[in-house]
Amino acid sequence: MDMQTIQAFVSTTLAALAIKVLAAIAFWIIGRWIIGQAVGLMQAAMNRNHIDPTLTKYLGSIAAIALNVTLVLGILGYFGIQTTSFAAMLAGAGVAIGAAWSGMLGNFAAGAFMLVLRPFKVGDFVQIGGLTGTVHELGLFGTTIVTPDNVLTLVGNTKVFGDTVMNFSARPVRRVERTAQLAGSVDALDAIERLRAAVARIPNVATSHPPEVSVLDMNLVGPVIAVRPYCHTDHYWQVYFDTNEAIIRVAKEAGWPAPTPTQIMRTAPL
Structure with a gap:
């Protein structure tokens, strides 16, 4: 194989790889924009139908994570990587991470239960996890409250769900x-x-x-x-x-x- 053949092979391969990399970057940017628009439209529709703000933020976060994982798998498939094996590897990594981060998964599960039971909503004045304040946000893993002295505080959902919840806004007086x-x-x-x-x-x-x-x-x-x-x-x-x-x-x-x-x-x- 002469030098010209090698150069032609390298230039062709690099050109094809560069095109794929640029296409992957474009897919990522466009996909992220589409995901943002889709989640925004979903949350806007829920707000128009007067869905609870806590539920709106929670479902928006779940939808964004699921769509981003799908986007990553699609980009990997474009590069010719077998996504089935990658999904299996991701599942195995998930088990290992879950064992190491059992507390985080516990917070996630507790947040899901709170979403169903709905002991409080955004804007309620509550006492949760030994702290008193106004609910600012109910996240996937923690609940954010603003204490009376105006301190933004994050409480793990496991501690919230496993402790006594006092909702001072549930009654009119x-x-x-x-x-x-x-x-x-x-x-x-x-x-x-x-x-x-x-x-x-x-x-x-x-x-x-x-x-x-x-x-x-x-x-x-x-x-x-x-x-x-x-x-x-x-x-x-x-x-x-x-x-x-x-x-x-x-x-x-x-x-x-x-x-x-x-x-x-x-x-x-x-």
Whole structure:
């Protein structure tokens, strides 16, 4: 074989390989664009039909992963690689990775169960995995929440699903728990009427559930009054602090004495 034949063979082979590489790059770019458009159209259709945003994001992520795997297999098939053997190898690698990343697969399974049970949705104020905040996103492997101090926090779905979930947004109103310690000389019944009227005037207190004001306990200092207004969870802390201020204001206006413990000293006769 002379040099010209070798050069012709090399140039032909390299040219064919270069064309395939360029075609593969083009397929990848165009395929990724089509996948993005398809997932976007799917999510837009679900949004138009008022599908839950959590479900929309979750299904969009699953569809994007499946389509990207299909695109990679198609490009490999274009290069003449047997995709059946590659799929078998991918399955074997998946088993090995699954054994090593069992926690990640557990998070994925827990996310699927949460998607079916739907204990909360995006925008709900919840307590999950020992953390309290607003649900920002429900992902394949973790749930993202924004805590009240504005910290973006990711909680693994396994921890979310395996722990107690408290959804404060599931009900229309939420009860605020406060107490007022009174001195023993204060008329408890009069105090209840004054506090009930003051709390009812607080902005954003629910009218569908009247404030609960009653005697909670008695101790050596005097009666303890439970002050429990209801409000939407979005106004919880505003009503919480305003209730404290209302208790202080009512006590000052009524001239109630400060609650101080009373001690009785007994001396034994000599």
